Amino acid sequence: MNELKELGVAEDSAMDGERLARAALSRLMEPQDAAGLALVQVAGAPDALRIATGQVTAGPDLEREITSLLAESGAGSWAGMAAALKRWQPRIPDLAPERDLATMARLGGRLIIPADELWPAQLADLGIQEPLCLWWRGQKQQLPAAAQSIALVGSRDSTSYGAAVTGDLAYSLAQRGFTVVSGGAYGIDAHAHRAALAGGASAVPTIAVMAGGVDRFYPSGNEDLLRAVANQGAVLAEVPPGSAPTRYRFLQRNRLIAALSSVTVVVEARWRSGALNTAHHAETLGRAVGAVPGSVHSANSAGCHRLLREGGAVCVTDAAEVAELAAPSGAGLPEQRTGAAAVQDGLTLEDLILLDALPLRSTTSVEKLSAVAGLGQDSVRAGLGRLGLLGLALSERGGWKRGKV
Numbered sequence: 001m002n003e004l005k006e007l008g009v010a011e012d013s014a015m016d017g018e019r020l021a022r023a024a025l026s027r028l029m030e031p032q033d034a035a036g037l038a039l040v041q042v043a044g045a046p047d048a049l050r051i052a053t054g055q056v057t058a059g060p061d062l063e064r065e066i067t068s069l070l071a072e073s074g075a076g077s078w079a080g081m082a083a084a085l086k087r088w089q090p091r092i093p094d095l096a097p098e099r100d101l102a103t104m105a106r107l108g109g110r111l112i113i114p115a116d117e118l119w120p121a122q123l124a125d126l127g128i129q130e131p132l133c134l135w136w137r138g139q140k141q142q143l144p145a146a147a148q149s150i151a152l153v154g155s156r157d158s159t160s161y162g163a164a165v166t167g168d169l170a171y172s173l174a175q176r177g178f179t180v181v182s183g184g185a186y187g188i189d190a191h192a193h194r195a196a197l198a199g200g201a202s203a204v205p206t207i208a209v210m211a212g213g214v215d216r217f218y219p220s221g222n223e224d225l226l227r228a229v230a231n232q233g234a235v236l237a238e239v240p241p242g243s244a245p246t247r248y249r250f251l252q253r254n255r256l257i258a259a260l261s262s263v264t265v266v267v268e269a270r271w272r273s274g275a276l277n278t279a280h281h282a283e284t285l286g287r288a289v290g291a292v293p294g295s296v297h298s299a300n301s302a303g304c305h306r307l308l309r310e311g312g313a314v315c316v317t318d319a320a321e322v323a324e325l326a327a328p329s330g331a332g333l334p335e336q337r338t339g340a341a342a343v344q345d346g347l348t349l350e351d352l353i354l355l356d357a358l359p360l361r362s363t364t365s366v367e368k369l370s371a372v373a374g375l376g377q378d379s380v381r382a383g384l385g386r387l388g389l390l391g392l393a394l395s396e397r398g399g400w401k402r403g404k405v
Contacts, residue, residue, distance in 0.1 A: 015115065021045035022113050022133040023097035027240045028052055028088050029132070031252035034075040035084045037128050038066045045132070051081075052088050053095070073128040100135075103215055103241040109137040121361040122146040125285050126259050131238040137214045138234030141203055141368075143260070144179045145359035148202070148372060150322055151181040151261035151282070153254075153275040154188030154268040155300050162268035162300060163191045165292055169265065170195035170206075172319030177202045177357070177372040178326070181261045183253065184208035184226055184235070186219060188267050188275070193229050200232065203368045207260065210237040211253045212245030251277055258282040263325045265290040265316060269303030276303050283312055288325040290316035327356060350375060354383040355392055355402070363399025 022045045029036035029052070039058075040048040042065045050056040058081045070078055078084070104110055112118045113133045120143045123130050143149075150173050152166060170180045170192045180196035182189040189208075196206035208229045212218050214237045217226040229235055238256065239249060254274060258264050258281035266289070269275040279289045291313035294301025307313035316322050347355065357373040358364070366384070370377045384400055387393035394403045 017046045018044075018115060019111060019113055019133075020097045020101070021049040023100055023111055023240065024049055024095045025052065026132050026135075026238060027095055027097070027100070027243075028091050031131065031238050031249060032129055032255070034070055034073075034128065035066065035078045035081075036088070037130075037132070038069045038073075038075070039084075040132060041128065042066055042069060052085065053092050054085060054089070069128065075128060100240045100242075104135060104137075107137060107215060107241075109135065109214060110140070112136055117362075118142060120260055122149075123256070123259050126255060129255060131256065133238065135214050135237045135240060136234060137230040138207075138236075139204065139232070142362060142364060143207065143234065144202065144204055144372075145362060146260065146262040146287075147326060147360065148177065148357075149179045149181050149207070149261040150326060151257045151264040151278065152188065152192035152267060153182055153257065153264065153278050154266055155270060155273060155275065156185050156187040156189075157300070158187035158191065158268050159298065159300050161294060161298075162188055162292075166191040166267045167195040169267070169292075169319050169322060171199035173322060174199035174205050175201050176319065176323055177374065178323070179204045179233070180206045181257055182206070182208060183250075183257060184210055184218070184222060184229070186222065190222055190225055192267075193225055197228055197232055201371060201374065203371055204233045206233040208233070208235045209253050209256045209260070210235060210245065211239075211249040213237060213239055213241040213243040215241035218245050250274060254278040255281040258285055258287060261287065262327075263288045263290060263322060265292065265322055266304050266307060266313065267292045268294065268298075268300040269307075270299055271302040271306060273303045276307065279307060279312065289313040290322055290325055292316060350379060351383050351386055354380060355387060358387075358393055358400060358402040360402050363396050363401045365399055369400065 051058045063081050101111060111133055152170055154162060166188050173180055174196040179202055180192050182192040193206045193208060206229055208226055214235050217223040226235055254277045258278050264279055264282035266275045266279050282289050289312055291304040291307040293315055308315055353373050357369050366377055366380050369380045384393050391403045394401055
């Protein structure tokens, strides 16, 4: 405990210790540092920080556990704890988690960790690559489940065609109650965020996942847009305030964009593009991937055509086709569709709409369900009562989620 205090980590409670340790570790370790993430899973964040900063020595049993975890997760082998400690050691003098948390508080932001209610449950699908924490600027409300989130990504040097298609998709998806997820960059990302804000019918119309610290909106040309995203939706990063948006971090944040969403749509992309990296992450996670076709003469559509030709994506041309990928008729949510098919056959249209709006894992409020489903709050309450009697909806701690019939 004294060692943590020397690093600026105050142990007021177990949760404070966990939060501050993860804040420090997010500065000490790069995103997707497999050895570091395995160390946290095996030892817990506070002890992992002590080990990573040389305050406590890791024994051979712990190293064997980390080796086994890395092998089971497919992360491969590692060079051992000595090599990892050498990699982390230069950053130890810069650790000041309480300062970072104070910076976020001044900005009206916060740090969330997996133990928090606000943590997006779908990030657990990343397994060992789940981020240590998320630095968050935005409304203090539950992020939507993956089924209600769509990622729209593409070229920074988008064409007028790409801009128009992105605007149509994002606006229409937001009108349907989906949250549009993107990376806050120029081009397709910016068009997606802007249109989602204009059409937002959900509580969180859009989410921007950043490659650098959220204390500084990057790129600077999108500062006003990203400030609007923070005011109405959320701006997230797994790196602490002051972190530079390096090329490596751009690639690593792509897995978060894919994991937060049920569908990743590539609107425009060159033959080699970061957007294709996001699509690859989505495929790895078992998420749906859509690609918008373009002119065969356009270099900005070469990546989309590549995805379609290699069979990694479905051709999409409008919001209805994207929404179908999120919950395909008769296919999406197989556990509920198959086990409860007979029960659902007798539901009214309103109850079916409400059932589709219910999240699978985390709970949500009547107010949010009203916005997502496009129903009045009285209709939502009545519908939840009917679905509850059928076992299709469950009430937990004042919130609602889908039942498992």
